[in-house]
Amino acid sequence: MRLTLAAAALVRHRTRTLLAILGVAVSAALLLDMVMLAGGMRESFGDLLMVRGYQLRLAPKGTLPFDSEATIAGAAELVAALRARPDIAAVSPVLGGQLHVLAAGAGDAAGTAPPRAVTFALGIEPAVQGDYERTGGADVARADQVVANDAFLRAARAQVGDTIDVAAGFDPQLRAYAARRRVAIVGTARFFYMPAGQAAVALPLATLQGLRGPEGHDRVSLLMARVRDGADVEAVRAAIERTQPRVSAISTATALAQVEQRLSYFRQLAFVLGAISLVIGFLLVTTLVTVSVNERVGEIAVLRAIGVSRLHVVQQIVIEGAALSLTGAALGLALGLVTARYLNAILADFPGLPAAFEFFVFQPAAAWRALGLLVLSGIAAGVYPSWRAASLPIAGTLREEAVG
Amino acid sequence: MHSLLPTLRSALAASLLALAPLPAAAQGVAPVVVEQGRVTPLSRAGALRTIAVDERLQRDAGLRLRDTVVLAATSAAERRAAPEDTVVVGAFVRRGADPAEIARGEYRVRLHLDQLQRLAGYDNRVDRFAVATRGDDATARALTAVNDAAFGFRAYRSTDVAVKTSRTFQVVRRFHRAIGVITVVASAAFLLCILLLKIDERRRDVAALRLMGISRRTVVSALVLEASMVALLGSAMGLGIGWAASRVVNAYYQGVYRTPLLFALVTPEVATFAVGLSLVLGVLAGLAAAVRLARTAPLELFGR
Numbered sequence: 233m234r235l236t237l238a239a240a241a242l243v244r245h246r247t248r249t250l251l252a253i254l255g256v257a258v259s260a261a262l263l264l265d266m267v268m269l270a271g272g273m274r275e276s277f278g279d280l281l282m283v284r285g286y287q288l289r290l291a292p293k294g295t296l297p298f299d300s301e302a303t304i305a306g307a308a309e310l311v312a313a314l315r316a317r318p319d320i321a322a323v324s325p326v327l328g329g330q331l332h333v334l335a336a337g338a339g340d341a342a343g344t345a346p347p348r349a350v351t352f353a354l355g356i357e358p359a360v361q362g363d364y365e366r367t368g369g370a371d372v373a374r375a376d377q378v379v380a381n382d383a384f385l386r387a388a389r390a391q392v393g394d395t396i397d398v399a400a401g402f403d404p405q406l407r408a409y410a411a412r413r414r415v416a417i418v419g420t421a422r423f424f425y426m427p428a429g430q431a432a433v434a435l436p437l438a439t440l441q442g443l444r445g446p447e448g449h450d451r452v453s454l455l456m457a458r459v460r461d462g463a464d465v466e467a468v469r470a471a472i473e474r475t476q477p478r479v480s481a482i483s484t485a486t487a488l489a490q491v492e493q494r495l496s497y498f499r500q501l502a503f504v505l506g507a508i509s510l511v512i513g514f515l516l517v518t519t520l521v522t523v524s525v526n527e528r529v530g531e532i533a534v535l536r537a538i539g540v541s542r543l544h545v546v547q548q549i550v551i552e553g554a555a556l557s558l559t560g561a562a563l564g565l566a567l568g569l570v571t572a573r574y575l576n577a578i579l580a581d582f583p584g585l586p587a588a589f590e591f592f593v594f595q596p597a598a599a600w601r602a603l604g605l606l607v608l609s610g611i612a613a614g615v616y617p618s619w620r621a622a623s624l625p626i627a628g629t630l631r632e633e634a635v636g
Numbered sequence: 637m638h639s640l641l642p643t644l645r646s647a648l649a650a651s652l653l654a655l656a657p658l659p660a661a662a663q664g665v666a667p668v669v670v671e672q673g674r675v676t677p678l679s680r681a682g683a684l685r686t687i688a689v690d691e692r693l694q695r696d697a698g699l700r701l702r703d704t705v706v707l708a709a710t711s712a713a714e715r716r717a718a719p720e721d722t723v724v725v726g727a728f729v730r731r732g733a734d735p736a737e738i739a740r741g742e743y744r745v746r747l748h749l750d751q752l753q754r755l756a757g758y759d760n761r762v763d764r765f766a767v768a769t770r771g772d773d774a775t776a777r778a779l780t781a782v783n784d785a786a787f788g789f790r791a792y793r794s795t796d797v798a799v800k801t802s803r804t805f806q807v808v809r810r811f812h813r814a815i816g817v818i819t820v821v822a823s824a825a826f827l828l829c830i831l832l833l834k835i836d837e838r839r840r841d842v843a844a845l846r847l848m849g850i851s852r853r854t855v856v857s858a859l860v861l862e863a864s865m866v867a868l869l870g871s872a873m874g875l876g877i878g879w880a881a882s883r884v885v886n887a888y889y890q891g892v893y894r895t896p897l898l899f900a901l902v903t904p905e906v907a908t909f910a911v912g913l914s915l916v917l918g919v920l921a922g923l924a925a926a927v928r929l930a931r932t933a934p935l936e937l938f939g940r
Contacts (some may be wrong), residue, residue, distance in 0.1 A: 246831055247924075255825035262818050497889070505815065510821070516826055522835045575814055581807045 237548045242555060243522060247576030252520045253560045258593040259513035260564020260606050265572050265592065266506035267602040270499050273591030277491050280588055281450065281484045283424050284362030286324060286456035289466045289487065290314075290479040296490070297482070298328055298425075304478055308503040309454065314472070324362050325447060325454040327355035327440050332409060333388045334397040335434040344448070347399075349387040351380075354423075355440030355452075362424075362456050364434055368392065369419030375439050379419040384431035392417050400443035411443045413421065428580065428587035455479070498591070506602070513606050514555065518613035521553045525617040532621045533629035542622040550611055557610020563601045685748060686726025692894050694728050701725055707747070708756060719754055723747065731895060766780035767791075818914065827870075828921045829913060835925035838862075842929045843937035852930040855921070859930075863922025864915060869915035873874050878902050880911070 244248045279288075290310075291303040292635055304310060307325055314323045332347035354363055358372045364379065369392040372379055378398075382392070390396055394415050399409035415435060423432045441448040457472075459465050467479040481492075492499065525532070572592040579591045666804035688697055688705070699705070707721045714799065729746060769775040775793065838859065845855050882900035889899040929937065 245836075248836075250828060251825050251829040255822060255829055257823035262815075262822060265818075267787060337922060404846065496892075500816075505819075508819075512822055512826060516829060519830060519833065527836075571818060573815075575811060578810045578814055579807060581810075583803045614894075628840065 235551060237622065241528070241548075241552055243554035248520065250558070252516055252556050255516045256513050256557055256560025256606070256610070257567055258580060259509040259516070260561045261568035261571055263506050263509040263513070263585060263602050264568030265575060265601055266502040266509065267567075267594040267598050268568075268572050268594055269304045269575075270502035270506065271595055271598055272591055273495055273498065273589075274488055274492060274587075275593045275595065278587060280424060281487055284324075284458075284541040286322075286458045288457040288458065288459065288469055288472070288486050289482045289630065290476070290480065293451075293478055293480050295480065297454045301329075301453075302454070303453050304329070304596075305450075305451055306478075307450050307452040307455075309496070310476065311428055311452075311480070313476070314455065314457060317468075317471075319460050319471075320457050321460045321467050322360050322458040324360040324458075325437055325452040326359060326361075326363060326456065327437055327444075327451060328398060328453040329355075329440060329444055329448070331443070331524075332388075332402060333558055334398045334399060334409070334412070347402075348389065348396075349384070349431060351384050351387070351396075351433055352426070353378075353440055354434045355437035355448075356433065356434050357437055361434065364421040364423045365398045367420045367422050369417075371419055371450070372434060372436055373418070374497075375436050376413070376415045378415045378433045378435040379416050379421040380433040381423055381426065381431065383426075383429050384433055385420070387431045390417055392420060393608060398443070400440075400445070402449070411445055413439070413443055413522045415439075424588055425586045427584055430587075431530055431584040434465065435476075435486030510606060510609060513560070514609040514613055517553050517556050517610040521614045522551060522617040524552065525549055525621045529621055529624060529629055533624060533626050536626045537630060538620065546615070546618040547620040549621065550614040554607065554611045555608045560610075561606050564606075565599075565603060641769045684722060684724045687751075688727040688729045688746040689725050690729050690731055690744040692731075693745065696743070699725050699728075701728070707745070707751075719757075721747075721751055721755055723751075766794075811905070824913070824917055827867070827917050831866065831918055831921035832925050833860050834866060835863060835922055835929065839929060839937045841936040842926075846930070846934040846937075855930050856926040859926035860919055860922040862920065863918045863926075867914040867918025871911045874910060874914070875902065875907055878906075 273363045282448075290299045290304070291298050291299070292304050295302050307327075311323050311325050314320055329352075331353040333349040333351055334347055336625070356363060356372075364381075366379060369379070370377075380388075385391060388396065393416075395414055396410055397414050401410035402408070417433075421434060425436070426432045437452070441451065444451075457468075459468050465483050466485070469483045469486075472479070472481040532579050535545055536542070574589060576592045580587070580589075682703065687705075693699065703725045705725060707723060707725060708719075729744070731744070749762070753761065768779065769778050779791050779793065783790065842855055842859070845858075846852070879902050882902050885900040886898055890896065
């Protein structure tokens with residue numbers, strides 16, 4: 233009976249009901265998007281950093297990983313010292329740099345032809361690398377082998393199995409490539425930290441160090457360390473910084489805090505817009521229910537006069553508000569997921585951002601909480617006007633409505 | 637030419653950033669450390685050179701004009717081999733409203749080119765040259781000449797560099813625009829709903845007017861006018877709130893990022909769009925509801 237009456241009241245004013253549902257749906261979509269944005273960056277970046285379980289990054293003192301071209305000298309000794317620590321399970325050294333990709337033996341004996349492509353190269357130790365996952369072919373096993381991503385294969389017009397010449401630098405005075413080496417592409421890979429469209433290859437650390445000459449000798453750009461189970465990551469980080477003055481050790485928690493600080497604008501925007509959407513949804517339902525109740529005071533008085541309880545009347549009106557909010561929230565959920573994909577695609581264009589980084593991440597618990605809050609606010613919106621209507625003096629209201 | 641920039645950065649080994657609490661970037665290029673807190677004031681017997689310091693560093697380090705500071709480009713561990721330079725703070729510099737620098741927390745000092753080259757151990761090298769040309773044609777000719785003549789170097793138009801460095805903000809702008817569209821749709825639905833309700837509340841008035849012999853046309857015009865007035869007044873209030881909110885937003889983010897950049901701006905275009913949209917929606921909603929009411933029999937409107 234309550235449901236029937238509530239449905240009848242909503243159907244009576246179709247346009248108004250549809251507009252209210254649309255308004256609530258858009259508010260719910262915005263609220264959902266903002267909830268996804270607020271927690272998504274942290275979640276996504278945390279996942280990205282922990283993709284291979286390395287909790288610590290060691291960069292040249294005072295820098296962030298790959299924030300500059302600074303490198304750490306004496307890498308072998310440092311790696312050995314870290315590996316000797318009982319609280320560290322694995323250490324992965326990484327050297328980054330640019331490589332010129334030349335056509336293998338393509339008739340430029342002088343080595344002056346423009347490169348076919350320029351790529352970012354990572355020198356890694358395959359057994360402990362934490363920068364890519366192989367998507368095809370084989371992994372790097374020998375000094376003259378590389379794995380490449382799809383962007384590289386497109387840019388260099390190469391495929392798995394091809395042999396290419398690479399060089400680490402070009403001397404403009406001599407007009408010659410500084411170092412040159414022939415390597416074979418043995419597999420394809422997805423690099424976790426590369427921006428979309430960035431050509432990248434991975435090759436053995438020693439090979440890249442050799443290609444870079446004295447500038448790369450026994451140097452690395454970054455070290456990743458995995459702390460043993462049970463060890464306190466922050467304590468290990470502090471101990472490394474204390475004993476290794478050449479490096480800055482950054483834990484995942486610190487990196488997350490830094491990213492949050494840099495992207496705090498988006499979190500604040502999410503909070504403000506989320507709050508506004510909630511208020512708009514609440515106001516919309518409140519206004520609609522209030523007006524709807526004011527229009528029906530006569531009808532409510534009749535219901536009360538024929539013995540319908542006050543609680544029954546309140547429930548019927550609250551159901552109206554809840555129905556509007558629930559329908560709007562359900563539509564908003566679908567709309568929010570679609571708009572989140574669109575907004576994420578816009579923000580994915582941020583220069584230098586890893587392709588795997590997501591701004592909008594659907595976290596079910598947070599999403600249900602937000603939409604639940606919206607529905608609750610819709611229910612709350614109906615309580616006051618309904619109680620007021622149900623408390624009106626029956627005889628007086630009937631007389632007033634009858635006489636007009 | 638462009639690729640030299642990181643080389644200079646690495647030469648300066650930003651390990652210094654952790655050495656003292658005041659990392660800075662010199663001339664927009666290289667991080668160095670201004671160890672104001674550690675320096676014993678020196679006599680100015682010798683002719684010390686001057687540097688310019690940005691306002692952030694001035695405030696955070698409590699620097700004053702003619703303070704003597706030491707610039708160093710390496711960490712304490714490597715200090716012995718590295719040069720230091722004792723200089724006098726000769727000027728304070730206000731940062732421009734550059735969006736590309738907004739998230740960068742580093743400090744800046746400006747010093748003479750040869751000073752920085754010596755500090756960085758960078759010999760007679762530079763990161764880039766800025767070249768002034770005489771007109772667009774000359775720019776195009778110079779660009780072609782440099783790029784054809786010097787393999788390994790590359791010349792860019794300043795406007796192209798500006799476009800590249802402001803890509804982050806193009807993305808943010810597109811994001812804001814998309815969010816704006818969503819909020820406009822939500823607001824439009826809200827506005828339409830409210831105005832429909834507002835007109836619907838006038839059922840009895842409309843019935844009375846119609847029974848008195850007032851024409852449908854007059855009734856509809858009056859209701860549309862009323863809806864338009866509500867929309868106009870509402871949008872005027874909204875503009876006021878928006879203006880106040882933009883002041884709060886600017887004050888907050890200018891403080892957070894320590895920049896004179898304006899983050900929110902109520903421009904005439906924005907105001908016109910907001911008022912125009914409210915007015916159009918108001919008229920449409922008013923017209924739809926008024927026509928419906930005017931067509932309904934007066935007694936029915938009275939509920940008889």
